Amino acid sequence: MIEVPQVVTIAGIDSGGGAGINADLKTFHNQRVYAASIVVGLTAQNTYGVQALLPTPSAFLHEQFESVDADFAIKAVKTGALFDAEHVHQVVQELADVHFGAVVVDPVMVAKGGAKLLTNAAIALVKTELLPLATVITPNLEEAQVLLDRSIETEADIMQAASALQALGAKHVLIKGGHAASATVVRDYALFADGSSAWYTAPRIDTVRTHGTGDTLSAYITANLAKGLDIKDILPAAKQFTYEAIKQSINVGHGHGPLNHWVEG
Numbered sequence: 001m002i003e004v005p006q007v008v009t010i011a012g013i014d015s016g017g018g019a020g021i022n023a024d025l026k027t028f029h030n031q032r033v034y035a036a037s038i039v040v041g042l043t044a045q046n047t048y049g050v051q052a053l054l055p056t057p058s059a060f061l062h063e064q065f066e067s068v069d070a071d072f073a074i075k076a077v078k079t080g081a082l083f084d085a086e087h088v089h090q091v092v093q094e095l096a097d098v099h100f101g102a103v104v105v106d107p108v109m110v111a112k113g114g115a116k117l118l119t120n121a122a123i124a125l126v127k128t129e130l131l132p133l134a135t136v137i138t139p140n141l142e143e144a145q146v147l148l149d150r151s152i153e154t155e156a157d158i159m160q161a162a163s164a165l166q167a168l169g170a171k172h173v174l175i176k177g178g179h180a181a182s183a184t185v186v187r188d189y190a191l192f193a194d195g196s197s198a199w200y201t202a203p204r205i206d207t208v209r210t211h212g213t214g215d216t217l218s219a220y221i222t223a224n225l226a227k228g229l230d231i232k233d234i235l236p237a238a239k240q241f242t243y244e245a246i247k248q249s250i251n252v253g254h255g256h257g258p259l260n261h262w263v264e265g
């Protein structure tokens with residue numbers, strides 16, 4: 001029998017297939033880890049945006065945690081869209097009762113089309129309850145600004161923001177620069193638990209086909225934490241994988257198209 005690392009994603013489903021749990025599962029498959037999924041909510045969604053949301057009833061969310069915990073040897077977990085305060089709080093409580101290993105927190109707030117995937121009340125709980133559990137937190141620039149309630153303009157601001165997120169309890173911090181102003185490059189910044197840091201720079205790909213970029217990046221990180229790789233080796237590889245998945249674009253959908261999860265990892 002072949003041993004495979006096992007992970008779980010705790011997030012929302014995208015009926016359009018490009019983001020959320022759907023992007024996670026494709027990335028996990030690409031990275032040859034086995035993935036369970038705990039569905040926090042459903043979205044009626046396509047590459048234009050989110051048309052409707054349906055959070056999972058709490059009792060059923062609990063059943064999913066029990067089912068996954070009872071059977072699998074989960075080595076790493078990823079959280080994505082968590083919808084509202086009740087669900088954030090429940091996920092935090094459920095995580096305390098299971099043994100899912102490394103925790104990657106992708107504090108998803110808004111979909112590419114602009115729809116909110118996290119209520120304002122939930123944001124406060126992500127900050128106070130979920131963030132302290134994070135082995136790695138992966139906010140984009142807007143998410144970092146909202147979590148810290150400050151504007152982030154310069155690279156010095158980004159570095160200070162990463163320190164502030166670490167002070168709130170996240171072990172490693174990766175701030176993603178996909179939404180920054182530069183038309184030529186995209187720069188992500190990592191601050192590690194030991195205080196060292198790194199910038200990851202890639203050419204900006206001129207495309208609107210970026211549905212699920214953040215999910216793909218954080219799922220790649222989760223998969224490779226489950227394999228026991230070092231975070232400092234994982235992050236540049238995660239960035240490269242996401243870059244190729246955007247660059248080698250596929251002709252699917254009419255809006256913010258999905259990524260190519262068949263690229264070599």
Ligand SMILES: Nc1ncnc2c1ncn2[C@@H]1O[C@H](COP(=O)(O)OP(=O)(O)OP(=O)(O)O)[C@@H](O)[C@H]1O
Nearest residue numbers: 140176177178179186204205212213214215217242
């Ligand atoms: N146009 C682009 N060209 C190159 N790399 C990009 C581009 N857009 C995003 N990336 C990379 O993709 C990753 C995700 O970044 P981004 O800031 O878009 O995350 P996100 O906003 O959380 O994504 P999502 O919309 O899926 O939530 C980062 O590594 C970023 O550098």
Ligand SMILES: Cc1ncc(CO)c(N)n1
Nearest residue numbers: 012013019020081111212
């Ligand atoms: C369900 C879901 N999760 C996350 C995102 C962000 O990419 C999205 N658009 N939809």
